[in-house]
Amino acid sequence: xxxxxxxxxxxATAKPGARWRxxxxxxxxxxxxVVERWFRAAGLLAIGISVLFLAFLLYSMGSKGLGGFxxxxxxxxxxxxxxxxxxxxxxxxxxxxxxxxxxxxxxGAIATxxxxxxxxxxxxxxxxxxxxxxxxxxxxxxxxxNGSSQVWLPVSSRIDIAAKQEGDAASEKLVxxxxxxxxxxxxxxxxxxxxxxxxxxxxxxxxxALKGTFFTILVTMALAFPVGVLAAVYLEEFAPRNRWxxxxxxxxxxxxxxxxxxxxxxxxxxxxxxxxxxxxxPLVGGMTLALMxxxxxxxxxxxxxxxxxxxxxxxxLGVGASKMQVTFHHVLPLALPxxxxxxxxxxxxxxxxxxPLLMIGMRAFIAAPPGGIADSAxxxxxxxxxxxxxxxxxxxxxxxxxxxxxxxxxxxxxGLAIYLRNxxxxxx
Amino acid sequence: xxxxxxxxxxxxxxMPTTSTAVAAEANRRxxxxxxxxxxxxxxxxxxxxxxxGPMIPPQVVPTDDVAExxxxxxxxxxRANDVSVFYGEKxxxxxxxxxxxxxxxxxxxxxxxxxxxxxxxxxxxxNDTIPSARVTGRIELDGEDITSxxxxxxxxxxxxxxxxxxxxxxPKSIYENVAYGPRIHGIxxxxxxxxxxxxxxxxxxxxxxxxxxxxxxxxxxLSGGQQQRLCIARAIAVDPEVILMDEPCSALxxxxxxxxEELIHELRGRYAIAIVTHNMQQAARVSQRTAFFHLGELVxxxxxxxxFTNPRQPRTTDYITGRYG
Numbered sequence: 001x002x003x004x005x006x007x008x009x010x011x012a013t014a015k016p017g018a019r020w021r022x023x024x025x026x027x028x029x030x031x032x033x034v035v036e037r038w039f040r041a042a043g044l045l046a047i048g049i050s051v052l053f054l055a056f057l058l059y060s061m062g063s064k065g066l067g068g069f070x071x072x073x074x075x076x077x078x079x080x081x082x083x084x085x086x087x088x089x090x091x092x093x094x095x096x097x098x099x100x101x102x103x104x105x106x107x108g109a110i111a112t113x114x115x116x117x118x119x120x121x122x123x124x125x126x127x128x129x130x131x132x133x134x135x136x137x138x139x140x141x142x143x144x145x146n147g148s149s150q151v152w153l154p155v156s157s158r159i160d161i162a163a164k165q166e167g168d169a170a171s172e173k174l175v176x177x178x179x180x181x182x183x184x185x186x187x188x189x190x191x192x193x194x195x196x197x198x199x200x201x202x203x204x205x206x207x208x209a210l211k212g213t214f215f216t217i218l219v220t221m222a223l224a225f226p227v228g229v230l231a232a233v234y235l236e237e238f239a240p241r242n243r244w245x246x247x248x249x250x251x252x253x254x255x256x257x258x259x260x261x262x263x264x265x266x267x268x269x270x271x272x273x274x275x276x277x278x279x280x281x282p283l284v285g286g287m288t289l290a291l292m293x294x295x296x297x298x299x300x301x302x303x304x305x306x307x308x309x310x311x312x313x314x315x316x317l318g319v320g321a322s323k324m325q326v327t328f329h330h331v332l333p334l335a336l337p338x339x340x341x342x343x344x345x346x347x348x349x350x351x352x353x354x355x356p357l358l359m360i361g362m363r364a365f366i367a368a369p370p371g372g373i374a375d376s377a378x379x380x381x382x383x384x385x386x387x388x389x390x391x392x393x394x395x396x397x398x399x400x401x402x403x404x405x406x407x408x409x410x411x412x413x414x415g416l417a418i419y420l421r422n423x424x425x426x427x428x
Numbered sequence: 429x430x431x432x433x434x435x436x437x438x439x440x441x442x443m444p445t446t447s448t449a450v451a452a453e454a455n456r457r458x459x460x461x462x463x464x465x466x467x468x469x470x471x472x473x474x475x476x477x478x479x480x481g482p483m484i485p486p487q488v489v490p491t492d493d494v495a496e497x498x499x500x501x502x503x504x505x506x507r508a509n510d511v512s513v514f515y516g517e518k519x520x521x522x523x524x525x526x527x528x529x530x531x532x533x534x535x536x537x538x539x540x541x542x543x544x545x546x547x548x549x550x551x552x553x554x555n556d557t558i559p560s561a562r563v564t565g566r567i568e569l570d571g572e573d574i575t576s577x578x579x580x581x582x583x584x585x586x587x588x589x590x591x592x593x594x595x596x597x598x599p600k601s602i603y604e605n606v607a608y609g610p611r612i613h614g615i616x617x618x619x620x621x622x623x624x625x626x627x628x629x630x631x632x633x634x635x636x637x638x639x640x641x642x643x644x645x646x647x648x649x650l651s652g653g654q655q656q657r658l659c660i661a662r663a664i665a666v667d668p669e670v671i672l673m674d675e676p677c678s679a680l681x682x683x684x685x686x687x688x689e690e691l692i693h694e695l696r697g698r699y700a701i702a703i704v705t706h707n708m709q710q711a712a713r714v715s716q717r718t719a720f721f722h723l724g725e726l727v728x729x730x731x732x733x734x735x736f737t738n739p740r741q742p743r744t745t746d747y748i749t750g751r752y753g
Contacts, residue, residue: 241559311596315659317554319609319666320586329608330598 061400061407068401069192071202072163074125074155075183076113079148083109092142101138106131110153118183121174127156129191129203154191155184157201157394192401196369197383201394204387206405208369212282212362212377213351213409219286219373220350221343224293228346229332229339231294232301237327256295263292264359272360280361280376288356293346300342304335337425344417351410354381380406505530505670505700506551506588511565513546513555520546523565524726526719528670533692533701535715535732537708539752542721544704545593548672551702552588553581569670586613589663593675595655597647597662602639605647605658606630609666625665633661634691653684660691664699671695673703677710689714708748712736720744 019025080087085104092100110130114122130153137151138144144151155163162171163184178184195205231252239245267288271277277284308331316326357363362378363386370377378386380402387399504527513521521543528534528551536544546555553574555561567574574584586609597605606626609615616622626643630636635657639650647658656676663671673692677685692701692714705711711718711732718735720728720743728735728744739745746752 309596311592311594312598313557314554314590314592315596315598315662316608317557318552318585318590318592319612319662320582320584321608321612322582325612329612334599 061403064397065400065402065404067164068397068404069189070186071189071191072155072160073152073185073187074159074178075150075185076110076126076153077117077148077150078109078113080109080145081147083112085109085145087138087145089142089145092139092145097139097142098135101135102132106134110134118174118177121170125155125159125174126153127202128198128200129154130156132191132203152185152187154187154189154202157392160202161393192398196367197365197378197386198367201390201392201398204395204398206380206383206402208366209378209380209383209402210405210409211369212285212366213379213406215282215370215373215377216285216289216357216379217347217351217413219283220289220293221347223287223290224297224346224350225343227290228294228297228343229301232298232305232339233327233332235298236302236305237331238323252295252298256299258292259355260292260353261355261359263288264356266291267356267360278374278376280364280366280378281374282370282377282379283373284360285357285362285377285379286373288360289350289353292353292356293343293350296346296349297339297343300345301335301339304338304342305331307338308334333424337421340417340421340424344414344421347417348410348414351413352381352406354385357382358385380409502529504528505570506702507568508547508550509566509568511547511550511563511567513543513550514562514564515558516560520724521550522724524721526726526729528700528702529717530700531696532717533696533703533715534717534719535711536702536704536719536721537706537711537747538721538727539747540706543724544719544721545674547721548674548702548704550575551670551672552585552590553579554585554590556581586666587668588670588672589666589668591656591659591663591671591673591676594679595652595659597650597655597658599646599648601644602630602647602650602658603643606661606665609662613666615666629661629665630658632664632695633657634687634694635661651684653680653687656680656684656688657691660688660695664695668699670700670702673701675704675706678706685710708736720747722747 085106087101087104091097094100107128110126111123114125118125133153134151154160158167158171159175161167162175163186167175175184191203192205194207195203196208198204235245235248267284271284271287272279277287312330312334313326316330321329357379362382364376364378365386366376366378384399384402384406387395387402506528508524508526511521511524512519524543524547526534526547536548538544549555550563550567551574553563555563563575565575569584569587573579598608600608603626606629607622610622610625616625627636627640630639635654638654639645639658647655650658656679660671660676677688680688689710692703695701703711703714715732718730718732719726720735720739720741722743728739728741730740735744736748739748
């Protein structure tokens with residue numbers, strides 16, 4: 001142990017000397033720094049490009065879509081006494097007032113009044129949306145029927161576009177006339193948030209699609225989360241390692257990579273044709289998306305469970321916890337943040353999915369918001385897809401506005417999930 | 429030779445204990461201490477004195493015989509007979525026979541990879557969690573074969589507690605850490621009982637005074653030494669009969685180590701303790717019996733004082749003098 005080593009050559013034991021200070025050495029060092037600078041520049045470039053794309057996306061969406069939340073209203077003087085609405089204010093206190101008012105020929109009355117106020121060109125300046133708005137105002141204040149009154153009504157999308165400075169000549173002329181008389185104002189478009197799909201772009205809204213999305217995601221979560229987590233726990237903690245579990249693991253990994261339209265075909269074949277579940281319903285849409293989301297949750301869950309330190313398992317086993325107790329008292333709570341992250345990714349993907357839902361009939365024109373998971377409905381991405389296909393120019397800004405709503409909805413859901421995850425993480 | 433036997437704190441000597449429970453326990457067990465010391469004084473290493481010269485045959489001595497001769501007449505708490513462990517095809521442990529006695533600390537020493545931890549994990553069947561591990565031989569706890577499939581491992585691990593190398597408190601509150609064992613075993617039915625068990629266990633582990641005002645704080649926020657004592661409190665909260673310690677001080681500084689060692693002395697009066705350690709001074713300080721493992725074999729077993737002052741096997745001598753390991 002105290003032997004002196006004699007086999008080391010003298011040169012190696014000599015001091016390093018000038019080896020680190022000559023020109024060749026400094027050149028080597030300089031080359032390393034050059035490489036590092038290049039790498040940093042490439043990284044900055046990559047980040048710059050992605051920021052640029054994001055900025056472009058936000059700008060184009062904002063500039064086109066924000067207009068969708070605002071619409072123009074025109075003032076219309078109506079002398080109800082002179083119209084042939086045959087509505088009696090006294091009967092409008094009953095609960096069925098809304099139906100009665102809507103049954104009346106409000107559209108004709110509006111067209112006549114518009115023609116009288118702003119000339120022949122103005123006959124078509126209001127559309128469906130205006131008559132709904134007028135009906136609401138009459139129901140709220142039936143006494144207005146007794147004389148003449150000034151009402152603010154949303155203009156048709158043709159005039160709306162012209163007012164936002166891009167319309168055709170006739171509409172532009174009418175807009176300038178209205179502006180001259182102070183009969184045009186812009187207002188927040190509440191219709192867009194409360195209405196559902198319609199043929200008239202000034203009457204459309206995202207409420208129906210939002211509700212459909214909500215129900216669909218609810219079904220997806222209710223199915224995919226428990227099934228996915230339990231599958232992950234079983235495979236990771238209980239299943240024996242053999243060829244069967246290997247095969248299952250490979251299948252699940254492959255399932256996560258299957259194109260989503262294939263899941264749509266599966267949903268069509270199994271849920272609609274074999275099980276005869278209702279077409280276009282959030283129930284079937286949610287089940288189809290759950291099939292798609294489950295593998296993502298299983299994979300994320302298994303990875304999260306794998307990262308739970310074995311010392312925790314040992315500790316719990318050491319005091320005599322059963323396998324089940326170890327899993328549910330210790331492993332699962334510690335893995336939950338990771339599982340939730342995987343779930344967020346999976347659900348966010350499901351939230352933006354269109355293709356599988358087209359296959360199971362959620363692309364139908366549905367003008368009423370769904371009342372439950374078995375009603376016909378559509379979802380936001382499909383609604384966006386449908387509107388982007390419309391020929392009417394009024395749908396352009398509605399499409400962009402719907403995209404903004406979808407992104408906000410996603411942001412909300414992800415924010416909620418991240419909040420939940422952080423809450424669980426704090427328990428460490 | 430027997431005068432050198434290291435018994436720093438015997439249950440009869442007044443000890444600086446933080447735990448009244450331990451003291452009471454020690455008093456209760458008072459009469460039995462005579463039995464404990466008796467064989468050591470009566471039969472001072474008799475059969476081995478002949479072998480203890482420098483000329484020792486290098487074969488493995490049948491250790492079970494040695495154990496019986498060292499502690500003839502003493503009832504063993506655990507008894508391993510010809511235990512071998514295989515990891516797949518690889519044999520990690522080869523025919524180990526050993527006994528663990530109540531009120532004695534048994535230290536397992538040996539170089540890394542010699543199988544001492546593997547053997548320790550056999551004693552409460554923690555090796556079950558390794559799919560490729562296979563154990564042969566017979567291990568008894570109070571005469572009951574714990575390797576048989578009929579043995580309920582959950583019950584076994586409640587009776588044979590374990591403290592691990594790295595302090596591994598649950599990421600829960602200090603209270604929950606200690607209360608977890610009694611709760612899952614349904615030992616205590618009321619919150620009051622549970623509070624009492626937690627307090628008693630923390631006192632026995634010498635941690636009560638440090639944590640009594642912050643029982644709801646996370647167990648992972650404690651220092652390394654406190655965490656390890658918390659793990660010991662967690663193990664004794666279910667009131668086991670045997671405590672296994674797998675290098676409990678290897679991740680701790682000398683002061684924390686000294687506290688744990690003191691704690692081991694105090695716990696000895698109540699539990700049979702088996703401790704794996706790399707630190708030979710520690711083995712000498714805390715244990716009364718020492719087993720030296722090398723390459724999966726039990727090379728030598730005997731009283732700690734003998735192993736360290738007068739080993740019979742050249743391999744033991746080499747290891748203890750620092751020739752390898």
